[in-house]
Amino acid sequence: MDQSFWTYFFVIGTFATYIGIAIWTRAGSTREFYVAGHDVNPVVNGMATAADWMSAASFLSMAGLIAFLGYGGSVYLMGWTGGYVLLALLLAPFLREFGKFTVPDFVGDRYYSSLARVIAVVCALFVSFTYIAGQMKGVGVAFSGFLGVDFNVGILIGMAIVFVYAVLGGMKGITYTQVAQYIVLIFAYTVPAIFMSIAITGSPVPQFGFIGNAAGTDVAMLEKLNTVVTNLGFTQYTQTTKSTLDVFCITAALMFGTAGLPHVIIRFFTVSSAQNARKSAGWALLFIACLYTVAPAVGAFARLNFIDTVNEATYIGDNENYEQRSADIIARGGKPVPVWYKDWEKTGLLKYDDKNGDGMMQYRGPNAPDGVANEVVPNRDIFVLANPQIAQLPAWVVGLVVAGGLAAALSTAAGLLMVISSAISHDLCKRTFMPGLSERQEMVIARVAAAGAVICAGLLGIYATQLPFVAQVVAFAFGLAAASLFPIIFLGIFWKLMNREGAISAMLVGLISTFSYIYYFKFGGGSSEQWFLGVSPEGIGFVFMWLSSAVGIVVSLATAPPPQEIQDLVEDIRIPGTRSAHGMAEGGMAPGE
Amino acid sequence: MNTTNKLDAKAYWKATIRLTISLLVVWFLASYGAGILFRDALDSFSIGGAPLGFWFAQNGAIYIFLILIVVYCRKMTQLEKQFGVKG
Numbered sequence: 036m037d038q039s040f041w042t043y044f045f046v047i048g049t050f051a052t053y054i055g056i057a058i059w060t061r062a063g064s065t066r067e068f069y070v071a072g073h074d075v076n077p078v079v080n081g082m083a084t085a086a087d088w089m090s091a092a093s094f095l096s097m098a099g100l101i102a103f104l105g106y107g108g109s110v111y112l113m114g115w116t117g118g119y120v121l122l123a124l125l126l127a128p129f130l131r132e133f134g135k136f137t138v139p140d141f142v143g144d145r146y147y148s149s150l151a152r153v154i155a156v157v158c159a160l161f162v163s164f165t166y167i168a169g170q171m172k173g174v175g176v177a178f179s180g181f182l183g184v185d186f187n188v189g190i191l192i193g194m195a196i197v198f199v200y201a202v203l204g205g206m207k208g209i210t211y212t213q214v215a216q217y218i219v220l221i222f223a224y225t226v227p228a229i230f231m232s233i234a235i236t237g238s239p240v241p242q243f244g245f246i247g248n249a250a251g252t253d254v255a256m257l258e259k260l261n262t263v264v265t266n267l268g269f270t271q272y273t274q275t276t277k278s279t280l281d282v283f284c285i286t287a288a289l290m291f292g293t294a295g296l297p298h299v300i301i302r303f304f305t306v307s308s309a310q311n312a313r314k315s316a317g318w319a320l321l322f323i324a325c326l327y328t329v330a331p332a333v334g335a336f337a338r339l340n341f342i343d344t345v346n347e348a349t350y351i352g353d354n355e356n357y358e359q360r361s362a363d364i365i366a367r368g369g370k371p372v373p374v375w376y377k378d379w380e381k382t383g384l385l386k387y388d389d390k391n392g393d394g395m396m397q398y399r400g401p402n403a404p405d406g407v408a409n410e411v412v413p414n415r416d417i418f419v420l421a422n423p424q425i426a427q428l429p430a431w432v433v434g435l436v437v438a439g440g441l442a443a444a445l446s447t448a449a450g451l452l453m454v455i456s457s458a459i460s461h462d463l464c465k466r467t468f469m470p471g472l473s474e475r476q477e478m479v480i481a482r483v484a485a486a487g488a489v490i491c492a493g494l495l496g497i498y499a500t501q502l503p504f505v506a507q508v509v510a511f512a513f514g515l516a517a518a519s520l521f522p523i524i525f526l527g528i529f530w531k532l533m534n535r536e537g538a539i540s541a542m543l544v545g546l547i548s549t550f551s552y553i554y555y556f557k558f559g560g561g562s563s564e565q566w567f568l569g570v571s572p573e574g575i576g577f578v579f580m581w582l583s584s585a586v587g588i589v590v591s592l593a594t595a596p597p598p599q600e601i602q603d604l605v606e607d608i609r610i611p612g613t614r615s616a617h618g619m620a621e622g623g624m625a626p627g628e
Numbered sequence: 629m630n631t632t633n634k635l636d637a638k639a640y641w642k643a644t645i646r647l648t649i650s651l652l653v654v655w656f657l658a659s660y661g662a663g664i665l666f667r668d669a670l671d672s673f674s675i676g677g678a679p680l681g682f683w684f685a686q687n688g689a690i691y692i693f694l695i696l697i698v699v700y701c702r703k704m705t706q707l708e709k710q711f712g713v714k715g
Contacts, residue, residue, distance in 0.1 A: 101686075109685035113659045116690045120655045123697045124648050128704075246676030246683060255677020273671070273682045283664050290659075313704060317697040324690050331686035609644075610637050612714030 041434030042181050049219050049438045050196055053445070056215055057200030057208040065474050068205030068481055069136040069457050075210055075305040081318020083210045084302040086217035086442070087450035088115075088293075088319065089326060090166070091173020094220060094443035099418030101334030102341070105264075107275035108334060110285040110573075114513075116320060116327050117286070118293025123316035126294055128309035129528045132608045136304060137454070138297045138520065139462040145527045146538040147601055149467050154542045156458045158519045159297040161546070163451045163458075164495065166298075166512040167488075170451070171496020173444040176416055179382055181437045187497050194493040197445055201452045202485045206305060209449045216442035221325055223439020227423045227432050228329045231336040234426060241332035260335055263342055268403030272335065277571075284574030291580055292513025295521035298450040301457070309611035337418045340425045345411055346398040348372045350387060372396060375424035384414035448492060456485035511553050514576025518545030522584040531605045533587065536594040541587030548579045640711035647703050651696050658684065658692035 062068040075083070093115065101108030133141055138159055143152025171190050178189025200208045228241040236244035236256050249259045260272045270276055277285075293299065302319075303312045348370045351360045361371035379385050387396055390408045399409040420440060423432040460481035465472050472480070519542050526533040526541075553572045556563075563571070570578055596602075607613040662670055667681030675683050708714070 106682055106685065109663060109682075112686050113663055113689050116693050117655065117659050120651070120693050120696050124651060124700055242687065243676070245687065246678040248677055257678050257682075273679055279664060283660060286659065286664065310701075310705065310708070313697075313701050317694070317701055320694050320697055324694055328687050328690055606637070609641050610713055611708065 038430040038433050039182075041431040042437050043434075045431075045434040045438035046182070046441060049215075049442060052215055053196060053212045054199055056211045057204040060204050060208045060211045062203075062205035062207045062478075065136075065461075065477055065481070067207045068478060069304075069453075069461060070301070071205075071207040071210045071305040073134075073305065074307050077306050077311040077315040078318050079210070079214060080302060080306050080311075080315045082217045082322050083213035083305075084299065084315065084319035085322035086213040086220065086446040087209075087302055088299055088447070089217075089220065089323060089443055090447035091170050091176075091440065091444035093326065093330075094224065095173050095176065095419050095440050096416050098330045098333040098337060098422075099415035101331055102338040102418055103415055105270065105272035105275060107277050107282070108331070110282055110289060112327055112331060114286045114289025115293060116323060117290040119316055119320040119323070121290060121294040122299065122303075123313055123320075125525055126300065126528070127303040127312040127316050128611065129608045130300060130524070131303050131306060131312035132309040132611055132614055133604075134304075134614060136301075136461055137457045138300050138524070139458060140466065141527070142523060142538065143462070143466060145601065145604065146523075146533075146535045147598065148535045148539070151535060151538050151542070152462055152467060154539060154546075155520070155523075156462045158515065158542060158546055159454055159458050161550075162296065162512045162516050162520070163298060163454045164491070165515065166296075167448055167451045167455075167492040168495040169512075170444045170448040171492055173416075174441060174448075175496060176382075176384075177420060177437055177440040177444070181420070181433070190493050190496045193441065193445060193448070194489050194496075197448050197452065198486065198489045201449045201456075201489070202482050205481070205485075206301075206453055209446075209453060210305060212449065213446045216446040217322060219442040220439040220446075221322070223435045223442070224326050224333075224419075225329055227426065227428055227436060228333050228336075230428050230432065231340070231422065231426050232332060235336050235339060241329045241336075245332035245335060256339075257335065260339055263339065264400065266404065267342065267346070267398065267400050269400030272338070278569055280569060281571050281574055284570045284577045286574075288517050288574045288576035288580075289513050291517035291521045292515075292576055295516035295519075295524065296512070297454045297458075297516075297520070298447075300524075301454060302450070333419070333422065337422055337425070340422070341413065341418070342398060344370075344373045344425060345376060345396055348376075348396050350389065350394055350396050351377070353377075373425070375421055378424065379417055379421055382417070384417045386412040388412075452485050452488050452492070455488040456481050459484040459488075511557075511572075514549045514553060514573065514579075515546065517576035518549040518579040518583050520545075522580055522587060526584065526587060528605065528608065530588075530591075531602045532591055532596050534591045534594060534597045537587040537589075537591030540590045541583040544586045545579055545583035548582060549576050552579070636711045636713070640707060640713055643707050643711070644704070647700070647707070651700055655693065655696055659689040663689050 066072055097111050100111065130141060135141060139152045139155035142155035143149060174193035175186040175189045178184045179186040200212050229239055232241040232244035233239050235250060236247045237250040238244040238247050247256060248254060249256045257273060264272050303315060306312050306315050349364045350372050351357055357377060364371040376385060388410050390410050396411050397407045398411045399407050420436060423436055460477055464480050465477050522545065523538045523541050552575045556572045662681060663685030667685065670681035671679035673680040
């Protein structure tokens, strides 16, 4: 069985499963469409949240980024898991007690203002579209690297699949497909990691291999890696060139951003009570940790394997016969460029430039002790996908990893589509502009909006190919969520006196400041010497989060306090069971309605 | 509008806040503390073959986060029982 057989086998098999689940779990009402009927089991929701949350960035990009950033990659590991502590302790149970369907629902009711709701919709749409572009790019990378399909055609196939189950099944369909996708992606991630861990460290548990010795020696694997990379002129693997403040801010922006992401928050509306929302956050983090504690090991192994197979290999051009030349090179005691490299070179994601004209591939860092210039430039997004080939694992593992990458990207894309469609059909149409809509009409609008969002997302994916790495595109969404959504949700629960004026000004300050900063430095030509306090655009969301909170608090104190019934509402959502006892946490009623 | 006794609700909220703050202190120390601010100091120790601060940043903090949520769920269930909140 060759590799493309297995790839088609896993990809078609998993896609058929997702569609089967979607047909089986069709949504019949708006409650089912938006929140899967409010009765998802906390363990099931935890697993769905894990798949919802772990995107193409986590699956495809993160280990590759860690491989090249070393300690600097820790920002993603801590940032994307620590946010769950904030979610569990500060947001999820209270938002569930509040009930309703969406984040703008909460903002609109808590701040008794349609304007606040509309601004929250804008924030949610902004965050979700930024994020979804990254997912579509991941789908394109997976398809173009393996199935010999054009990047854009790959995106179209992905969109067609998501279209079927998101539009048909709504949140209910998405929940159960996400469970299936979690199982696919966690197998796809850990199986190659176990193989690599055995080969490099001799331990079958990657978490132990990570802190263990290199196989057959008494040198720690990380120490060996440090020696290898410093000899080539890179920074030590366990160190970073980023400042401590910047590492701190990026980690924090990712953490608070995670807690403020609408597509993660809405998953906690699907369980039956505040208590189950807390439990669900714990299960979600457990399922996420299964991947996140393996990722740093994968990163370290990938870096070692890459250097081992590529550095000082003899290049073979496209016009030469690969088999013949590589046999020649091996016979002369040399190392030919590996097959996986030639495969991936076609995608344009690996570049080789023979600067010294010796036909060998020198891979070097900026401070190479031997003064040789670097000739190989890898795109970090390919590593997880290429790892099984680099480590020469069986062909079926490669197929499994491709299916896993697609599962990660599609599950997140589906969750984001729910946010986009509910923001339009529920928050804008039903709650703001057309309160007279019947449930049936609202469902039609929700499905049309989901379909429209699928098309927009596909176009974004196609035109986003020139954007930087998947994980970095996604990092913007976090800054925006941290600065605009997190503060007003948090203050809305923990500070009774936060009022309409405060919330509106806080959201606007957070959104505008973070967007301008990121835009200026990423697309507007700003240089890193101009960074505010030396904080990079990835971390600025954390700084502006404080600014927007401060503005919100000052404005709230300077204007009239919220009406008594809103203050009562806040007291109620703090005590689990109060609102559900009144039947308020179930339906679409605003306080006083 | 509360169905529970007013006094119980107040005491419950106070206890919840106290628990939340103490867990967040641990959350901060495990990630920003051990993994970032005091990393250099911790790196002089090691766990297996990894410098301790580096390990916290890449693996250890995640385990602590998980423990924190489990503790929070347990304690909150206890608090709810203690103050007669339905949960």
